[in-house]
Amino acid sequence: MSLFKSSRIVEKQIDEFLDTVAEGALVFRSGINAYLESARAEFEASIIEIGKLENRADILSREVESHLYSHSLIPEHRGDVLGLLEHTDNIIDTVKMSLMQFSVEHPVIPDEFDAGYRKLGEASYQAADAVVVSTRAFFRDATAVKDTLFKVHHYEKEADGISDTLKRAIFASDLELAHKTQLRYFALNVERISDRAEEVADRLAIYAIKRNT
Amino acid sequence: MGLLLFLSSGLFLGWSLGANDAANVFGTAVGTRMVRFRTAAVICAVFIVLGATLSGAGAAHTLGRLGAVNTLAGAFTVALAAALTTFWMTRLKMPVSTSQAIVGAIIGWNIYAASVTDTDSLTRIVLTWVACPLISGTLAVVLFMLIRWLINTTNPHLLRLDAMTRAGLILAGAFGSYSLGANNIANVMGVFVPENPFGDLSVFGLFVLSGTQQLFLLGSVAIGVGVFTYSERVMRTVGGGLVRLSPVPALVVVLAHSITLFLFASEGLEHFLASHHLPTFPLVPVSSSQAVVGAIVGISLFKGAPIRYRVLGEISVGWITTPIIAGVVAFLMLFFVDNVFDQRVHQDMRYRIDRIVVEELARQGVADAGLDEIAGTTFANGVKFKRDLETATTLAEDDIHRVIELSRLGHWMIDPGILAEKIDTRWLTAAQLDALRTLADRRYERSWLMHRELAATSPDWSERPPAAIHRSWNKELAAKLVFLDRVFRLERRDEP
Known part of the structure; x- marks a missing residue:
């Protein structure tokens, strides 16, 4: 029956889209670590990889959108789901942009800040990963969304704290002002991933309530 | 030619019924945008035609409610009054009960013809207003709780839930449309059965359509056209005007409506339960429009969803005014048809x-x-x-x-010519047919004398003891006897 067939196709595409975003978050974490370890080849490989993933995510979200409209699926939640996918797609776009900036500017990160950037990257990765888990729950068990959303907020707050500490340490150091400004910019760049994850989480909280009523 | 003119009001009634009653089966599906109007209209029209042609002719050889009206011109006028009332209500986007419009119009005829009104009809209308929304609303709440528990337990994917809900809405809609066609075609076309101009028709040698089936096919096509051309407005009122429903409650509403009609109006179910020595449900008068509105209100009250009370008030007033307006319109039109067009709208009783x-x-x-x-x-x-x-x-x-x-x-005679031409032999048992043949050419001054002699000739013409298990037999027998009274009455042809 084509009704169930088209639903299965979209279900699969949404799953694949979320896999792609989760994989993007992993690539982000390994890319940041590779950069900090000066593993140049590994870092460039992650840039190529994130480009492919971002492209795939774009294609998948467009296909989902077209299927939802052409088959008039989930009329009640169509707008919410498309908004959710668009904002989740922003995470992988931000990951790509962040890694690309590292590749373009190649900032010199002094050893004393290495651990700070590593921790910031980890917190941002965790926030992105947690929001993908919440998004999956929205589709399968809306009551479970609330249980996973707190993790996203937790890691976003953690990323905020790490970033704040890191920026203060940078500006308290003896580095030149231009260097300090560049390092602050990169702290923001990494932290932004968790901000994007939180934006998705805020929407999910409302959509889950709507779905449960 | 005269018959075709008279038939036109039946077709108009069919069209009005399609324009109004289709909303009960597909209103919530279209209102929640789960099924497109065109898709709903196609499914609805196809299944109405199937129901009317396949089941309508089998179960309802009766004359429908209009059978009480004893001349063709009278039936034409009464059908036209009911159709105009339903059409007007449809224009106002009000879901009303077509059968109540018909009953109202018949009461108008009764008053005009100085005929005695069956108080049962009036009681039935009033009982329907109360019983039907209550039963359906309660059922909707129970069903909603059950389905919600089921969803929370199985946690289907949002898209799978969507597909299942959509499939449920389409299946329930198709089933509802089939029943709509089967149950209402007699009201639309039944009264024309004794005057049926159609003979048996072989379709490419594959199957034979009887004259009644062709007449019902024509009526059901009119209902289908009504669905296509004019039902969207009422569908939108049912689906979204009263309360903004989401898809799962929309499905619950359609299911509650169908189950209410099935449990509390199905003689077939009652007979099945009684024949298996199981307790039966009391048969109460139910109307599909009222069942749908009752279910919507029930589920909204349970969920605490905001109801547009102004729309609900308008719909309720529509239910009360429909039979009254139909009665007044019928009375006025009968006066015109009788006095201006000089047509006999009733036989003197x-x-x-x-x-x-x-x-x-x-x-x-x-x-x-x-x-x-x-x-x-x-x-x-x-x-x-x-x-x-x-x-x-x-x-x-x-x-x-x-x-x-x-x-x-009156004057009745079992005319062998009519017996051969107008009586569908598949409807009567062999013993019933034999009894009629035995009594051919006999004349009676009272119809019950004819019934009594038929019963004496064959037990198949006898009423059975009043028990739930015999109810459908007795009802079918009563319908057959009313039909015989109509076709064998001599005044129709002999009196000026």
């Missing part, structure tokens, strides 16, 4: 209490000294006859109706 009537009444346990007072007098006005009976006797309402029924005069 005459009543007389003779010795044979008194004996039969005594046999049935009805006796009153007052009967002798008016015995021998011929009454040409049913209402006056009833009034006189009420004054002269102390009989209860039921017994008075029995006296009126037994006192009705």
Whole structure:
């Protein structure tokens, strides 16, 4: 029956889209670590990889959108789901942009800040990963969304704290002002991933309530 | 040609029914955007045609409610009045009950023809307003709780839930449309069955469509056209005007509506339960429009969803005014058709209490000294006859109706020609047909004498003891007897 067939196709595409975003978050974490370890080849490989993933995510979200409209699926939640996918797609776009900036500017990160950037990257990765888990729950068990959303907020707050500490340490150091400004910019760049994850989480909280009523 | 003209009002009634009643089966599906209007209209029209042609002709050889109206011009006018009322309500986007419009119009005819109104019809209308929304609303809440528990337990993917809900809405809609066609076609076309101009038609040698089936096919096509051309407005009212429903409650509403009709109006189910010695559901009058609105309100109250009380008030007022308006319109139109177009809209009914009537009444346990007072007098006005009976006797309402029924005069003859042409032999049992053939050419002055002789000739023409298990037999028998009264009555042809 084509009704169930088209639903299965979209279900699969949404799953694949979320896999792609989760994989993007992993690539982000390994890319940041590779950069900090000066593993140049590994870092460039992650840039190529994130480009492919971002492209795939774009294609998948467009296909989902077209299927939802052409088959008039989930009329009640169509707008919410498309908004959710668009904002989740922003995470992988931000990951790509962040890694690309590292590749373009190649900032010199002094050893004393290495651990700070590593921790910031980890917190941002965790926030992105947690929001993908919440998004999956929205589709399968809306009551479970609330249980996973707190993790996203937790890691976003953690990323905020790490970033704040890191920026203060940078500006308290003896580095030149231009260097300090560049390092602050990169702290923001990494932290932004968790901000994007939180934006998705805020929407999910409302959509889950709507779905449960 | 005359018949075709008369048929047009039946077709208009069919069109009005399609325009209004399709909303009950597909309104919530279209209102929640789960099914496109065009898709709903195609499914609805196809299944109405199938239901009317396949099941309608089998189960409802009856004359429908309009069978009480005893001339073709009268039936034309009554159908037209009901159709105009339903059409007007549809224009106002109000879901109303077409059958109530018909009952209202028949009461209008009764008043015009000075015929006695069956108080059961009135009670039925009023009971429907109360019983049906209550039953359906309660069922909707129970069903909603059950489905919500099921969803929370199985946690289907949002898209799979969407597909299942959509499939449920389409299946329930198709089933509802089939029932709509099967149950209502007799109201639309039944009255024209005795005058049916169509003979048997072989379709490419594959199957044979009887004359009745062709007539019902024509009526169901009119219903289908009504669905396509005009039902969208009422669908939007049912689906979103009253309360903004989401898809799962929309499905619950359609299911609650179908189950209400099935449990509380299905004689088939009652017969099945009774024949298996199971307790039966009480048969209460239910209407699909009221079942749908009751379910929507029930589920909204349970969920605490905001109801647009202004729309609900308008719909409720529509239910009350529909039979009244239909009655008034029918009365006025009958006056015009009778006096301006010079068409006979009713046969004069005459009543007389003779010795044979008194004996039969005594046999049935009805006796009153007052009967002798008016015995021998011929009454040409049913209402006056009833009034006189009420004054002269102390009989209860039921017994008075029995006296009126037994006192009705007329001329009946079991005409072998009509027996061969107008009677669908598949509808009657072999024993019933044999009894009719045995009594061919006999004449009767009262229809019950014909019934009594038929019963004496074959037990298949006898009423069975009043028990739930026999109810459908007795109802079918009563329908057959009304049909015989109609086709074998001589006045239709002989009187000027």
